[in-house]
Amino acid sequence: MAKIAFILLCHKDPDAIILQAQQLTAVGDCISIHYDARAPKEGYDRIRREFADNPNVTFARRRIKCGWGEWSLVQATLYAVEAAVKAFPRATHFYMVSGDCMAIKSAAYAHRFLDDDDVDYIESVDFFEGDWIKTGMKEERLIYRHFFNERTQKRIFYWSFWTQRKLGLTRAVPSDLQIMIGSQWWCLRRRTIEAILDLLAKRRDIVRFFRTTWIPDETFFQTLVRHLVPESEIRNRTLTFLMFTDYGMPVTFYNDHFDLLLGQDFLFARKISPDAKELKKRLGRLYASGRDDFKVSNEGRNLFSFLTGRGRIGRRFAPRFWETETSLGRERELLIVACKKWHVAKRLVGSIKHSTNIPSIDYLFNEESTALPDLGGIQTTIAKRHRHRRALMRMLFDYYETDRLLICLDTASIDLMQDFFSDRSTVRLLEIECEFSDEYLIGHAQRVGLAGEMTGRETLQQLLPTIRYDVVFESDQIRDAHFANHLRIRQTASVEENIPPVSEFLSVGEDVARTIVETPYLFSD
Known part of the structure; x- marks a missing residue:
């Protein structure tokens, strides 16, 4: 029977992290936590004390400071994965989650779902031919070296980029890798995770390449899984339900979305609003409930597109969200x-x-x-x-x-x-x-x-x-x-x-x- 080791990257709200870990491990699953080194150490220490005697909880061997779009996010994930592989030898699947994710199905349903199909779940499309990247840098993410963070070091980030471009300082993508891109919220089998770790131990050039790519958490695992696993054993999708607005921002779920979320063909959802106390309480009880009567209609994304589509000039039936x-x-x-x-x-x-x-x-x-x-x-x-x-x-x-x-x-x-x-x-x-x-x-x-x-x-x-x-x-x-x-x-x-x-x-x-x-x-x- 499937046993899940959750890989949790988080950076705030220790109390919520403690509650999330308790809920996910209540029925025998495991969790490996990386708590951002930018966050106060007191919060991290409180989490460690809470789970000091819980064999189903482990921690990444190192805390590092993470930044959006940086290699640090991948490195933090690898540290948490390595800790999970070592601590949980009976784990069959490794599932990537964040502090904003919550289960929208029971553990019984999730275990049966994973047992029914011996595959990896990871969204990955061809980097160059797919339409994952809508605007901004594309090929430039790979062929130039990115040493700085675009959000926190914008001026020097673009200075470095334009200097390399002007001087023609491009680099080649590793010849044996087809670069893929997709959501970072994956669920991989144990043998896939072990194959990735073995590959990285032998191929330091792969790490060197991705270490200076831009937003590698959308390309690293997506590329390596396709490199190592037959296509027939990959489902090109994420098991985490998430949507984006026209502004490219994640849609946030609130108390009145409970029934909608349970009807989606996914195991988890993000982002759950911090203010949705009732929703978080109901979803928190759900994972250990043993429920198996979910009616999957999977209309969420189409419904969202329809409703937001009507919010155009001349077709409004409700105030805009900012009103x-x-x-x-x-x-x-x-x-x-x-x-x-x-x-x-x-x-x-x-x-x-x-x-x-x-x-x-x-x-x-x-x-x-x-x-x-x-x-x-x-x-x-x-x-x-x-x-x-x-x-x-x-x-x-x-x-x-x-x-x-x-x-x-x-x-x-x-x-x-x-x-x-x-x-x-x-x-x-x-x-x-x-x-x-x-x-x-x-x-x-x-x-x-x-x-x-x-x-x-x-x-x-x-x-x-x-x-x-x-x-x-x-x-x-x-x-x-x-x-x-x-x-x-x-x-x-x-x-x-x-x-x-x-x-x-x-x-x-x-x-x-x-x-x-x-x-x-x-x-x-």
Whole structure:
């Protein structure tokens, strides 16, 4: 009878990971966990203590820092796989899951399903001839070496790429490998996993090649399985039910999707919303329930395509998702730096990026040229960003795969602050109070079109009191709003006075806060 060893890659919420592992091992299956080294060690230690005496739980021999699109995701998977092979000699199948996955069938159903067909389940299509990659890099993922992360090191990532391209520094794909691509959520038999590990021990050139490809978790196992296993023993599909929106973002499932999920011809589903408490409770009980009466209709993807297809101009029957969904996510934290002097806020945020791992974006609602990822067009203009502000923020949280995100706002953006503070998420505001010289205010008037280069000095002197009052009025508006978690640092305050609010705002120690507050020339014009 099938015995599954789950390969779990996770990076947050230790309590949820503990519960997930307990549910999946309750009926005799096993789990091997890799907990991202970027996550706090206390959480990892709590998970290890919880399962110290559980023989059905093991851990990857090394924790490494994982980044989207990097080799690190494959390496973490291999560490977890190696640990599972060693710890669970009776495991017949190895099933890749994440912390956002949950079973939508019982263990009894899953075991019988795997016993009925002695095959591997992995989605894999030809890299060059398939249509898996819709936009962006394709061949360039393979023929150039990628040493940097496109999301966290965008500038140097593209500098390296264009330099190699300009100099013609391409490389050949290993001649005996047909590169395949597909979903990273696979279920492989033990002999396939062992064959992969044996191959890698003999062929270090394969590891060297994939180590510097871009997004190798979509190509590594997909290619090696096709290289090692006869086509008749491969089912070109994943057993994990997942869908993507028009924006290329994973569809998230909520409490009212329980019946829909159980009707799909899959064993697991992702992503389950952290806010879907009732759904998670019902699915958590399902795996050990012994149920075997599932009625598979498998209409999920067609139904989703139909419903979203009707949400086009002239065919709407319900509000858009960004008009009905009103929360960024209850467990998310939005950090707002508000400052009239944009260059001061950008300096501070630059220092925050250097000292923490919090994804940060400059004045995205105030500055058209703010660098943003491609989110399907919703990010293209300031007007669109304002109109769909919460949808944009949710997509940015998902894009950076984070529960903490920092943005900058002009102090005039009181409407945005009020909107975000009314959300169910945690919102913190750090206001930077600056001194404003007459010269700066005159420059500000020219930048916003209140004055031109030929405006006379007398006219400017008449404008200055009004402009200065507007700046003070914006700060007073923020203060009068009585926002929770509203903190301030001041140009006129000492370093020691500014450290506590920065420390509280970022939830960091005073040493880190001091480094940020002592940013050279922070308030210089």
